[in-house]
Amino acid sequence: MALRGDWMYENNGGTCVAIAGIDYCVVAADTRLSVGYNILTRDHSKICSLADKCVLASSGFQGDIRALHKNLAARHLLYQHQHNKQMSCPAMGQLLSNTLYYKRFFPYYAFNVLGGLDNEGKGCVYTYDAVGSYERVGYSAQGSGSTLIMPVLDNQLKSPSPLLLPARDAVTPLSETEAVDLVKDVFASATERDIYTGDKLEIVVINASGIKREYLELRKD
Secondary structure, three states, rough: OOOOOOOOOOOOOOEEEEEEEEOOOEEEEEEEEEEEOEEEEEEOOEEEEEEOOOOEEEEHHHHHHHHHHHHHHHHHHHHHHHHOOOOOOOHHHHHHHHHHOOOOOOOOEEEEEEEHHHHHOOOEEEEEEEOOOOEEEEEEEEEHHHHHHHHHHHOOOOOOOOOOOOOOOOOHHHHHHHHHHHHHHHHHHHHHOOOOOOOEEEEEEEEEEEEEEEEOOOOOO
16 A cells, blocks of 8 residues: 555545445545554544535545545535525535546546435445445445455445336434444444544534534454
């Protein structure tokens, strides 16, 4: 993960998780920022609030992530001036996909999870690759610890196949409190095995009453 002389990207590590429920969405990420075996800071937020009911968590190269977040914030401001309203989470999901795909030949080295509430008030999670391919899912993980966390989420929250008819909602059956507890458990486990994840966990819960944040200390070694 250290920067090579002939390579313009680096991966600053970290892990992001999102879980969608019937009337809520939980988005969480750790706050460690690393290069190789060096920790640059233990208190760097990877979660950006894009709209009233929409937040974005990103892992990867922090230079590109900063540029991407600023780009999306500017596009959202233009949308607000033109339409006199906030962008919905599904619309923001499409905007993020278009923004990433536009840069596909020199991509943002960022792996994103977008979470929020849709127009019906249901939780929604969109997961992305670096060039804009995306999917609405019930839960997702991105970043250096995602390979450790996704098997646990699959076991606990396995979504119905999108090929099943009639189509079913990709939301998890857990209550909001249970989803937050599950996020805390998977991060505590991933921190034991991934050196790029740790220090502190930032949890953002989006529901009808707004956005609230809470923090949990993780191991610091």
